[in-house]
Amino acid sequence: MAEAHPVGFQYVVEAKNRGARVIHVDPRFTRTSALAHTYVPMRAGADIAFLGGVINYILANEKDFREYVVAYTNASMIVGEDFQDTEDLDGLFSGFDPDLRVYDQSTWQYAGQGDVGQPEGAAHADRETASGLEQESHGPPVPADVPRDPTLQHPRCVYQILRRHYARYTPEVVERVCGVPRDQFLEVCAAWTANSGRERTTALVYSVGWTQHSVGVQYIRAGAIIQLLLGNMGRPGGGVMALRGHASIQGSTDIPTLFNLLPGYLPMPHHRQHETFRQWVDAIRHPEQQGFWANAEAYAVSLLKAYWGDAARPENDWGYGWLPRLTGDHGTYQQVLDMIDGRIKGYFLLGQNPAVGSAHGKAQRLGMANLDWLVVRDLFEIESATFWKDGPEVATGEIVPERCRTEVFLMPAASHAEKEGTFTQTQRLLQWREKALDPPGDCRSELWFFHHLGRLVRERLAGSTRPRDQGILNLTWPDEEPSGEDVLREINGFDVVTGEPVPNFTALKADGSTACGCWIYSGVFQDGVNQAARRKPGSEQDWVAREWGWAWPSDRRTLYNRASADPEGRPWSERKKYVWWDPDAGEWTGYDVPDFEKNKPPGYRPPDGATGVEAISGDDAFIMQGDGKGWLYAPSGLIDGPLPAHYEPAESTVRNPLYGRQANPTHKVYDRADSPINPRSAVYPYVFTTSRLTEHHTAGGMSRQLAYLSELQPEMFVEVSPELATERGLEHRGWAHIVTTRAAIEARVMVTDRLRPLRVDGRVVHQIWLPYHWGGQGLVTGDSANDLIGIALDPNVLIQESKAGTCDIRPGRRPTGGDLLAYVEQYRRRAENNDG
Amino acid sequence: MGVRTWIEGWPVYRQLTGTDPLGRGAAAQSARSKGLSARTGTVDSMARSVCPYCAVGCGQRIFVTDGKVVQIEGDPDSPISRGRLCPKGSASKSLVTSDRRQTRVRYRRPFGTGWEDLDLDTAMDMIADRVLQARDATWEDRDSGGRPLNRTLGIASLGGATLDNEENYLIKKLFTALGAIQIENQARI
């Protein structure tokens, strides 16, 4: 956090100065470790073993916050009889289909609900379309009337299932799998549990060190289980905080430029699952379900009204027929392989630099070299714009400029200072930026570019009667360039008759009388005022600072904050009060906007047969979940299991000590010769991981072009421990090269005890660390760490495993030209023949 | 200059007797530095902005004189950053003003070995033509079972996490209406 989110880290330091204990768990000692009380080095890719050990510690010692757990989680719910755990099936849950490598999830359901489970065909489609991501803002469907045992004694209640599942994750096993000594592990467990409960809360912070794994979603699930068991969710000072890495990466997930989503986490329609409007809407709202997703039809119709205006009518299902359909995986890695195969003609790059920033760099560049045309919109001449003249494949002869057919348009972009608009930062906070000046020369904003591209395309198609052109011709697309605020008003939503902005998403209608571009952002233009532009100085506000910017949904700064009060609506403690029920006023009140219906009393119980918002009890703190509860156990919705289990990374140097299953049985790989994965082999004996430096940003497009930042971190390097340096003859400040089955790259050697050899399962594991910011363009250049990384994806969200891989490292520079290809090939052959 | 003025002009005296015992402020000021004023004091305009790098979302103040950015500073009003910026945020003036920035459209024709100039409007027309050609050449009306597909797999787009919400909204809206579904960004990696 101190390295990649330095200014956010000021609060950690401040908390530390006020007595908080800071623990840092990381394969590498960083600036964060330097300021932590306890630094715990561990093996990259073993986090679920570690977190599972913490869960086991909590349950074995009954350290859970019992009142919270019984009231707000699904601990008491009883799971169906047919469920079998990884403990029973040596690393598989019940329902595994070995051909499709997915689960039939029906046996994971709560008792009596078996028939609503997801069959494997649907689960397969869900993996292909990364449907897990839809649950960023809501849980998958479950009925509300589930049998429970509030004493938590029933052998099939979630609490007991959790106990059995993690019973083997003992401190000894944690030591064996993670390389963390028993005493140090127990110190973390003791500190975490002692600092949680009525009077105290603990925050858990992670970043892509958790998401970029073939089991990434389950890493975060494991963290969430701990935080729920300890009562740290929805409370001040608690939570599971994702630190995201781009100025508006949260915004571009909420209002997605992602293949599988529409704004506000509505799914892109799938050709079979969502053939009709009704199928699509019912798949989102789950008619029997409780919670705010029951109103999904209003969100969906309002989006279609925002897209197609008057042309969206009840008789044409609001234009649903114009929406394109998914048939499977259309994610960025699939796309790159399709480019190599010649299936994609044109590619836009909008401020992203995959030649350096995406896994398996060679595939990225070879894909781009096989397009009809490429449009690069960026501030600088980045590597993804120049692969055809000076990329690594030009040096090896794999790309020859005179034979590379890709037509390239490098379109200069406006910087953040030269346009107005909102970024959504890592805590869901929208902040409006004022425009400081006009962009220079031909530089233009994306708003300008896409407005005019749309205008030009529509002019060319004007008068067409082809069915395929009606969606674009009927699109609401003004002739004049819109301002940022014009678009933000459309995102907020409005009454289609009066044009008045809607106050929030509860005002949206399914009858076509409202339009709304992104329902979760509804309210950002409440009262016709740009709420994201609020800038009352922090010094003039309380610590929640509600008059700065605007947070979705409905300006709630801490999600699920109903859980900061006890079931009766009283603060858990004076020290930790945040949102509570005021019985005299008959409303929820506190420091934040309550994440709950304002006037629903804590004692409210839904009438029999209630659905939707009416079915939310006065003590259902997790209002977007189908059952109102925080999920310790996920009875549906996750491709790879209802509980996190430790699997080895797709590339690992050790055999899974816990189960016969080596890697996540459902993770996604592309089985083709040009997307290889290292076999477990003595040829690739070391673990490597990558991360950011404070002084650079992602693929370097915004940092290696700047003199100050380039001077601060001038060169690609690799960190190794003194022990590994001795083992391989590596010299501090000398050259080394690192090899995987995909590439060999070179870097300067930094010998440092920031990395330590670990004892894992009885032998020494060496770990190597690399920054991933370098490429061939800019003031400082170097080889790209992402060239080393393979395409093995998490099954829920299709994110690649770039935080744990295997490699070799050798002294000296790598070969060049054709020799480089032969060198990598020779490694691959040795690994296949398993001759280390 | 009298003796008294001379002594009071001595920084260590001011440091020991004044309100600046650490000697990092007024005590250390020279006559020259006393006469200086911040360039942010005389600017034409100031825009309240947000750092373009990571998602902490630190507040920035961007100062402009004669149509040029002369300074970018942390915004002390921001309850997120309280005036602070890290090395990247602090360097963002050079991001905006760098002479390495591309300010003209560059064009590489198929099989070309170098960049060529291209007029912005011409480039926009060429891109619009290519989008429609690629779309028509790869259009899929229905799947083998007759269910609607309404799409093209001939066009892809990558990137959005550095852009504004309003921009991402228009990008998704336009591509969706064109039937282009292969739209991705940094959140996938």
Ligand code: SF4
């Ligand atoms: S100044 Fe640094 S910490 Fe703050 S938003 Fe910018 S990059 Fe992030």
